[in-house]
Amino acid sequence: MTNLEPQTAAAAQAAQAVDPHVDAAPSENPVPEGRPRAGWRSLVPTMTPWLAIGLILVVGISLFGLIGPYFVGDPRQIRDIGLTGPSGEFPLGTTQIGQDVLAQLAYATRGSLQIGIIVGLLATALSAVFGIYGAYKGKFLDESFSLLTNVFLVIPGLPLVIVISGFVPRESRGLWTIAVVLAITSWAGAARVLRAQTLSVRNRDFVAASQVSGERSWRVIVVEILPNLLPLLAAQFVFAVIAAILGEAGLAFIGLGASNSSTLGTMLFYAQNGFALALGAWWWFVPPGLIIALFGMGLSLVNFSIDELINPKLKNLRQHRKRARRAARLERELARSTRRAGGDTAKESVR
Amino acid sequence: MTSVRVTDLVKDYSIRTGLKRTRLRAVDHVNLELVPGRTVALVGESGSGKSTIAKILTHMETPTSGSVDVRLDDGTAVHKARYRREVQMVFQDPFASLNPFHSIEHHIARPLRIHKRTANAAETRQRVLEMLERVNLTPASNFAPRRPHELSGGQRQRVAIARALAPGAQVLIADEPVSMLDVSIRLGVLNLLGRLQREDSLAVLYITHDLATARHFSDEITVLYRGRVVERGPSDAVILDPHHEYTKLLALAAPDPERPGRVTSADPVDRAAIDNSRCYDHFAGEWVEAGVPSGDAVGTAGR
Amino acid sequence: MTTATGAALRPVLTVEDLTVVYESEEPVTAVKNADLTLHRGEILGLAGESGCGKTTLAYAVNRLHRPPARIASGRITFHDKSGEDIDILALEDKELRAFRWNKLSMVFQGAMNALNPVTTVRAQLRDTLLAHRPGMSRKDVRERSEDVLRRVGVDTRRLTSYPHELSGGMRQRVMIAMAMLLEPQIMIMDEPTTALDVVVQRDILREIVRLRDELDFAVVFITHDLPLLLEISDRIAVMLAGEIVELESAQRLYRGAAHPYTRRLLGSFPSLSGSRGAFIRTGVDETAPPLPRPYAGQRPPTTEERA
Ligand SMILES: Nc1ncnc2c1ncn2[C@@H]1O[C@H](COP(=O)(O)OP(=O)(O)OP(=O)(O)O)[C@@H](O)[C@H]1O
Ligand SMILES: Nc1ncnc2c1ncn2[C@@H]1O[C@H](COP(=O)(O)OP(=O)(O)OP(=O)(O)O)[C@@H](O)[C@H]1O
Numbered sequence: 001m002t003n004l005e006p007q008t009a010a011a012a013q014a015a016q017a018v019d020p021h022v023d024a025a026p027s028e029n030p031v032p033e034g035r036p037r038a039g040w041r042s043l044v045p046t047m048t049p050w051l052a053i054g055l056i057l058v059v060g061i062s063l064f065g066l067i068g069p070y071f072v073g074d075p076r077q078i079r080d081i082g083l084t085g086p087s088g089e090f091p092l093g094t095t096q097i098g099q100d101v102l103a104q105l106a107y108a109t110r111g112s113l114q115i116g117i118i119v120g121l122l123a124t125a126l127s128a129v130f131g132i133y134g135a136y137k138g139k140f141l142d143e144s145f146s147l148l149t150n151v152f153l154v155i156p157g158l159p160l161v162i163v164i165s166g167f168v169p170r171e172s173r174g175l176w177t178i179a180v181v182l183a184i185t186s187w188a189g190a191a192r193v194l195r196a197q198t199l200s201v202r203n204r205d206f207v208a209a210s211q212v213s214g215e216r217s218w219r220v221i222v223v224e225i226l227p228n229l230l231p232l233l234a235a236q237f238v239f240a241v242i243a244a245i246l247g248e249a250g251l252a253f254i255g256l257g258a259s260n261s262s263t264l265g266t267m268l269f270y271a272q273n274g275f276a277l278a279l280g281a282w283w284w285f286v287p288p289g290l291i292i293a294l295f296g297m298g299l300s301l302v303n304f305s306i307d308e309l310i311n312p313k314l315k316n317l318r319q320h321r322k323r324a325r326r327a328a329r330l331e332r333e334l335a336r337s338t339r340r341a342g343g344d345t346a347k348e349s350v351r
Numbered sequence: 352m353t354s355v356r357v358t359d360l361v362k363d364y365s366i367r368t369g370l371k372r373t374r375l376r377a378v379d380h381v382n383l384e385l386v387p388g389r390t391v392a393l394v395g396e397s398g399s400g401k402s403t404i405a406k407i408l409t410h411m412e413t414p415t416s417g418s419v420d421v422r423l424d425d426g427t428a429v430h431k432a433r434y435r436r437e438v439q440m441v442f443q444d445p446f447a448s449l450n451p452f453h454s455i456e457h458h459i460a461r462p463l464r465i466h467k468r469t470a471n472a473a474e475t476r477q478r479v480l481e482m483l484e485r486v487n488l489t490p491a492s493n494f495a496p497r498r499p500h501e502l503s504g505g506q507r508q509r510v511a512i513a514r515a516l517a518p519g520a521q522v523l524i525a526d527e528p529v530s531m532l533d534v535s536i537r538l539g540v541l542n543l544l545g546r547l548q549r550e551d552s553l554a555v556l557y558i559t560h561d562l563a564t565a566r567h568f569s570d571e572i573t574v575l576y577r578g579r580v581v582e583r584g585p586s587d588a589v590i591l592d593p594h595h596e597y598t599k600l601l602a603l604a605a606p607d608p609e610r611p612g613r614v615t616s617a618d619p620v621d622r623a624a625i626d627n628s629r630c631y632d633h634f635a636g637e638w639v640e641a642g643v644p645s646g647d648a649v650g651t652a653g654r
Numbered sequence: 655m656t657t658a659t660g661a662a663l664r665p666v667l668t669v670e671d672l673t674v675v676y677e678s679e680e681p682v683t684a685v686k687n688a689d690l691t692l693h694r695g696e697i698l699g700l701a702g703e704s705g706c707g708k709t710t711l712a713y714a715v716n717r718l719h720r721p722p723a724r725i726a727s728g729r730i731t732f733h734d735k736s737g738e739d740i741d742i743l744a745l746e747d748k749e750l751r752a753f754r755w756n757k758l759s760m761v762f763q764g765a766m767n768a769l770n771p772v773t774t775v776r777a778q779l780r781d782t783l784l785a786h787r788p789g790m791s792r793k794d795v796r797e798r799s800e801d802v803l804r805r806v807g808v809d810t811r812r813l814t815s816y817p818h819e820l821s822g823g824m825r826q827r828v829m830i831a832m833a834m835l836l837e838p839q840i841m842i843m844d845e846p847t848t849a850l851d852v853v854v855q856r857d858i859l860r861e862i863v864r865l866r867d868e869l870d871f872a873v874v875f876i877t878h879d880l881p882l883l884l885e886i887s888d889r890i891a892v893m894l895a896g897e898i899v900e901l902e903s904a905q906r907l908y909r910g911a912a913h914p915y916t917r918r919l920l921g922s923f924p925s926l927s928g929s930r931g932a933f934i935r936t937g938v939d940e941t942a943p944p945l946p947r948p949y950a951g952q953r954p955p956t957t958e959e960r961a
């Protein structure tokens with residue numbers, strides 16, 4: 001079954017005749033620099049001021065959660081008489097019972113991040129399985145998966161979480177339990193979106209073409225379909241992380257948080273119980289609240305940039321952003337020289 | 352060497368009209384035979400089921416009834432895993448059949464790797480470049496790393512052809528492989544197909560609207576109308592001596608630069624009145640019934 | 655240069671000295687100093703080899719080009735029915751949106767790519783209509799959608815179909831229907847009939863010509879099918895590697911093409927009834943012998959016979 005075999009030698013010779021280096025050293029004649037070999041590079045969003053702010057917030061807070069705990073003391077240790085304001089010794093003051101708020105904040109940030117990432121991963125995985133795999137396989141599997149998705153979608157999330165976490169005894173209500181509960185209640189929306197998107201990608205001929213060329217199912221999903229969904233998945237992951245951190249904070253705030261870990265939510269819970277608000281101890285409840293807010297904002301900003309990736313029309317632009325800028329500059333010059341109010345054309349190509 | 356025999360193929364789709372569902376018979380008892388070293392051209396009205404037949408042949412759709420029998424020379428049937436290697440397809444719309452995410456190189460290298468046509472990465476790459484050159488995408492090393500949206504329509508179509516030829520299949524289903532190419536490249540690609548078909552005994556199903564190339568590049572033409580075969584025979588006979596009304600209409604409608612302005616003058620033909628219940632078989636030299644279950648249509652040709 | 659109506663020439667679009675460059679690693683000048691005037695009621699054919707820049711030219715006229723494409727020089731002016739001249743390259747976003755489709759519509763090459771895979775044909779026609787004619791009643795929208803589909807010969811029952819449920823030719827016809835929807839003054843059709851058989855193709859062209867006579871719009875028809883162009887178009891532009899090398903009335907082009915490329919192009923169509931034409935560039939095997947046709951005129955041997 002060797003259609004092309006007899007031709008190979010001849011073709012190679014022909015190639016040599018035309019263009020010596022094509023044939024002589026294909027591997028030494030690599031792709032020109034800067035040209036994406038696969039589309040992976042196109043998945044990196046363009047750096048915009050918004051994205052930069054978002055990234056700074058996210059990375060900063062993550063670093064604080066990651067390495068902060070190594071630089072602060074034991075968060076549970078009682079240091080002074082309690083409720084002292086920020087000072088040189090305790091930059092963020094102390095709690096009612098005299099614990100260092102900064103130390104607590106570092107550990108709590110770490111706890112919240114943990115929850116956020118675990119839930120983000122779990123929820124994304126669940127939505128990918130139910131959304132993508134179901135839609136790809138079609139027929140009965142798709143029907144049953146989307147029924148399940150719809151059921152989960154109409155179940156009101158927070159009340160269910162409260163019920164479940166209230167039901168689980170406090171001793172066994174660990175980090176993982178909370179994470180799983182949050183994940184189970186939050187994947188459905190994403191799965192619906194992924195399903196719709198997969199259906200549209202699946203009906204494209206290039207999927208059929210790769211099946212005809214003998215690609216296995218899982219490879220078709222992972223290599224041909226998934227890359228086209230990656231920006232969507234990433235956006236959903238980010239969204240799931242925000243939702244999880246907020247959800248966990250809510251749970252902890254009403255006293256249903258994980259018993260074995262401290263999070264920003266539990267901090268707020270204790271601050272509330274310690275009448276921080278009434279006593280005017282702003283240094284106790286403002287920092288955790290601020291961190292939640294800033295982290296959420298940072299992730300949302302990142303998410304906007306990912307949204308831009310989902311729009312295939314902007315994809316081009318990103319990939320060629322350098323050239324585009326050059327093009328825009330040239331065009332602007334042209335516009336200026338041709339006396340027209342041609343700044344618009346430049347604007348067009350920058351957009 | 353592999354031959355394909357399609358017997359009594361039927362494909363129904365159900366389509367929604369408001370709340371109602373109606374059945375649409377896209378392919379109606381079609382018989383077809385692809386043998387090594389021969390090209391069968393499939394021509395016919397738009398929407399007459401040509402692509403559907405192609406999709407069934409490549410296992411993209413399951414037939415409602417009828418059978419597709421793929422056999423090797425020694426008579427053994429080809430089974431699923433082998434099938435993918437034996438039967439390749441060029442899809443109709445090159446704007447949809449290339450993955451926007453991957454480079455041109457990926458598209459051609461994957462089939463090579465899946466079917467273990469090359470031993471290592473360097474060889475694969477070289478092979479990819481060769482394939483690109485054969486379809487006239489030169490310089491190949493310039494095209495290989497591009498992504499589909501950086502190519503013109505005809506260039507994409509050539510990538511699709513290279514991909515289908517890469518793994519060295521024995522049966523090639525080409526769904527309008529050259530429709531977006533200009534004449535010169537069109538003839539080049541068709542010559543390439545013709546050469547492969549002769550030298551490696553490829554069985555080719557050539558789906559096209561271009562009667563001239565159908566006549567010159569295929570051995571046999573099958574005319575499809577509303578899901579049924581209405582005429583079949585050696586290519587010269589079908590084009591030069593058409594018997595069925597629809598084939599006559601097709602031959603007449605082919606563009607003719609000697610008669611400008613014909614479009615505006617002629618009246619539209621009432622195609623609803625065309626009868627597709629019988630088929631003229633040039634091999635048998637007689638009319639046979641179309642769209643009825645039988646082993647007959649191919650039978651007459653084969654007996 | 656006669657328009658079909660024979661009336662005085664009224665330009666509707668002028669392209670002057672247009673150059674479009676793809677600013678990739680090795681910049682590709684896809685269109686070089688193109689000059690073109692399109693008149694009302696005219697069908698202008700645009701032919702040329704694959705990859706010579708036809709689509710790029712069409713995109714630029716519609717301002718649909720995106721980076722890395724860049725218009726390096728030139729101007730494109732649209733002469734509105736109202737007598738106003740519109741500089742297309744200077745349009746603001748909002749004006750551009752109103753301009754496209756309303757005054758100038760386009761049938762894209764590769765219909766599957768241009769149609770939305772997740773909505774029905776009906777929804778896509780409706781969205782286009784409502785985007786440009788916001789006040790239109792539902793009944794009018796439906797009637798208009800059905801009307802355009804009938805014009806291109808697609809069963810109106812297919813309104814509820816998704817693009818992947820249509821055959822390749824039907825998708826193309828839906829795209830043509832979309833372009834007709836708003837009765838624009840210019841229609842640019844980029845290889846609109848590659849998936850259509852000659853009979854349907856003729857019906858559609860007849861419809862276009864009829865509409866042209868009725869509504870006096872201009873058509874730019876991009877195709878590789880020179881015999882077809884010779885039949886339907888008033889003038890034909892031939893492109894070669896980004897340049898318009900010839901722009902002539904169809905008859906004059908056919909009788910005496912000036913550029914050698916055009917002559918080769920004309921000479922290389924395999925004729926339907928005659929013997930094979932000369933092949934101008936046969937790609938890999940320039941010297942391949944003609945196909946041996948062992949079975950011509952006979953029935954094919956069957957599998958059993960071979961065994
Ligand atoms: N998935 C589907 N669901 C419903 N109907 C379908 C589907 N696929 C194809 N059809 C219908 O089946 C008929 C035959 O389609 P097919 O694509 O085989 O036509 P074709 O001969 O290839 O036409 P063309 O030359 O226009 O490509 C058409 O009426 C089409 O609308
Ligand atoms: N995004 C891009 N980046 C780089 N080069 C491009 C890009 N898009 C198109 N090109 C190149 O520009 C040239 C002109 O392309 P264009 O699509 O205009 O050709 P065309 O005349 O429409 O051809 P066809 O008849 O094959 O559709 C081609 O050589 C193509 O490879």
Ligand SMILES: [Mg+2]
Nearest residue numbers: 402443821822
């Ligand atoms: Mg088709």
Ligand SMILES: [Mg+2]
Nearest residue numbers: 503504709763
């Ligand atoms: Mg094009």
